[in-house]
Amino acid sequence: MQTTEAKLKRSSLSLMLKRYSSAVSDMERTILLPSLLRDVPSDWMDCEAARANDLYGNYMMLRTIRNTVESSLVPLEEQDGRRKEPVRSPEPDSEELFQFHLRGLCSVMNDLTEKTRSLTEKYLNMIGVAQ
Template structure:
């Protein structure tokens, strides 16, 4: 029973958000000159549709913005309505599915995204350190 509890705590959404926030804070304290990241191509955002995220500086700004949004939890109701009307990028359970199933589906997706963003933040920090010649 304790192994299950420990695994659940290890993968909890709040812990993932804390890890991501910590990784972004580390990135911000490490990258003292974000302007050095301008025009440095990003190797892990090739398939991103965001226009601002085509170089490491854009990624730096995007990762900070996502952290700030996640921490403040500010999503305008109008934005939520627009997002609901947009087609989803992945198959979503039918709206007839019970609320618990929908919650679990979205929670798994959010946890996956948070893990991915944390890894990208750590990768960007490591790339910056290698650019300025600091060994890790």
């Protein structure tokens, strides 16, 4: 039986971010001609606006997210917006709120990793390389 600590280590945010970064690096090494993804409809995206994108747009989005995750930079307009907000002391439920957002972030990172792997597999199928 696995201990709680072992489960936490296996599903840590740091590990999820590394998995995602690795999946995107693998995608970049595999997809030598990203332009082949243009005009290929994306069928695995959830929202309607994302479905309107082709696989090339999704490829670029996944790379951009990885670059943002690795650089840990928040876009300037978001930083400015945060400075304008009043500074509040931590509320009693800050830990609960943190846990909620952490679970959400972990879920998003797992989803993006799977989508990155799916895009890589679809590219390989398009060029006729079987896995």
